[in-house]
Amino acid sequence: MPDIHAFLSALRELHPDLPRYGRAGGCFKTYLVLKQVFPQAEPWYDGCHVITKVDGRWFDIRGEIQPVSEIGTEFIRMDPLCFNRAYDWQMPAMTAEAAMREVSHV
Template identity: 60%
Template sequence: MSDVTAFLAALRDVHPDMARYGLNGGCFRVYLLLKQAFPDAEPWYDSDHVITKIGDCFFDIRGEVQPESEVGATYLLMDPLIFNRAYSWDQPLLAPGHSDGGSK
């Protein structure tokens, strides 16, 4: 899986904050990028973080990882029904009553 680790190393080099972003809300988007480069990629989720399974190995922005949850949950294949919510994990929540900039 050296192609995957090389891809992730190049991704981390894109911007100094990329590794932090990939661990703080951007993990699903890291999966989406990996899916473009490695079509057999699958998202696995533990209620806190998405890792990507390619072949028999798991990856996140750091490179190859073990599928051991830091929050004590079990990683499961991510249900596509949660994909829509996952797109916004890296976006700040709007405060109640805050306009999103739409017209009145």
């Protein structure tokens, strides 16, 4: 299995804005990238930020983190129907059927 720390480090090095983007608007997309490499990855959300749980450990673009919300709420596991193009504000929302088709590819 790939080293998740090395993977996230390489991801941050792709572009100087990636660490900021991964915490401000791109956190769900960071989960999607991690899901491609680590199929067991799960998205968790506190109402403001998505973090990724992999094998009982928590990650975001910064690397391994503690699941402590910066807004004081609890992280909960995201339901796939909540994805519905999460954070793709420029895209129209999908129907539930289309969202389920997209989720089956994640």
